[in-house]
Amino acid sequence: TIDCDKIKELSAKYPKLKEINYTYGTAGFRMKAEYLESVIFRVGILAGLRSRKLDSKFIGIMVTASHNPEADNGVKLVDPSGEMLEQQWESYATQLANAQSDDELINVIKSVISQNGIDESKKASVVYARDTRPSGPKLIAALEDGIKAISAVGENLGIKTTPQLHYFTYYLNYCEKPTEGSCDELADKVYYEKFSKAFQKAVGDNQRLSDIYVDAANGVGAPKLKDLAQWIDKLNDNIFKVTIINDDTDTRGKLNFQCGADYVKTGQKPPLALNLACEQRAASLDGDADRIVFYYVDEDGTFRLLDGDKIAALSAGFIIELVKTACLDISVGVVQTAYANGSSTAYLERELAFPVSCVPTGVKHLHHKAQEYDVGVYFEANGHGTVLFSSKALDKINSDGSRTTEQEKAIKKLQALTELINQTVGDALSDLLLVESILINRQWTFKKWNSVYTDKPNRLVKVVVADRQIFKTTNAERTLVEPNGLQEKIDKLVAQYKDGRSFVRPSGTEDVVRVYAEASTREDCDQLAFKVAGLVY
Ligand code: 16G
Ligand code: ZN
Structure with missing residues (x-):
């Protein structure tokens, strides 16, 4: 049973700031880092309860504020399969965060336990990581006290991208976990291994394209992409040439400052320090590497942005072509938000004949809608998105049968894509490799890709x-x-x-x-x- 004295004793270190009303919103809790200690302590408790509720499965916790200024931080919970926290539990998170006293906190905990019939004797397992923000270590300490307070077992992954945390939460629950080594290193290794191998498979023996600059927003994407690129080099040292810029994660004040995917998408201009030669390929990640946008400058100096809508068009177009070539009975649909450029919706519906649905902003809405299709492609215009393959689609893609060489080739490509795409959540690094592999297969320049439709101003x-x-x-x-x-x-x-x-x-x-x-x-x-x-x- 829960130890109320222990919870109260630890909670006393993180008193709730009386005047603040917290809400678990589209991106979890997010605000100035100094207001978050009590919240993060309590999130540790909630994760433990959720794990007990779900048969001791690992619950993920990510400490990040994504593209927000460096002084902000945030936290969100990840369900066992790597998806966002179930909606009902968002409201428990809000209730816990707003409990004004330690006694009230205990009452909320007890009510979550009774409402969910949680067996308090079960083991609780959580896995957590943070981005490169300076406030991270202090918040992780508060989180660890929360985990301790609820007597859960915690695996600390250290510094990771948000999609790495999502993927590894899934991995711990559903894949075989080798016993040796720390989870921190293992999480990197399984991630690099999976995506480098899938990329190799997806590009096949096609010609590489020109170099690409990647602006890492001075965040966690920089060291992770560096490592991933090395893994790719080991398999095939001549297929992917990336130059990482804005990779300074040590100097204070640089994270997301005048750079990164949000700066580029909102301002419709390149990162401040980047001088682009004509048709030099470039991309920007955000501070926790779950968003990416691509861009270049054309002959007359015009900045051309290839945003989430263009990524959706490129990937949906490629996938449907493979599905048709392979003669598979699989439906492909696209999910967008109101921010999708009108030209992209028209292109997808009229020229590619996709069913397109529009849902409210926020990954969870897109993700859920995308699950309704055999293959659901979802991207927000801001560059966050992924592709979901249903079990029906996976069965068809992975089943044997007599096929022509051409059909066999298309099936192999599709298989590679199912491995190359991080299906737990939108992932800037996985999306970068996805886009690059499609462009390599098609031998398309950015200009060619951009020309599939013209964005409305x-x-x-x-x-x-x-x-x-x-x-x-x-x-x-x-x-x-x-x-x-x-x-x-x-x-x-x-x-x-x-x-x-x-x-x-x-x-x-x-x-x-x-x-x-x-x-x-x-x-x-x-x-x-x-x-x-x-x-x-
Ligand atoms: C959050 C959402 C993102 C959305 C953005 C909109 C998640 C994980 N993230 O960052 O998908 O585009 O909010 O922000 O759901 P806004 O409501 O301030 O426009
Ligand atoms: Zn982000």
């Missing part, structure tokens, strides 16, 4: 408002239902612009409201965004 602006909670949306966030009458005003504005589209939604991660607009010209689009922002303000 678009603009994203944030508006600081007194209370963002008053903004309520429906229709996958594309329509406002509150404040009353605002949507009608937006509609009227949008109607004045050719190919105009605009929507307003409260951010799930920042205290702002976001306005998105697109239209047929840059000027129109900027004007529309500006005017809609004016309505919101």
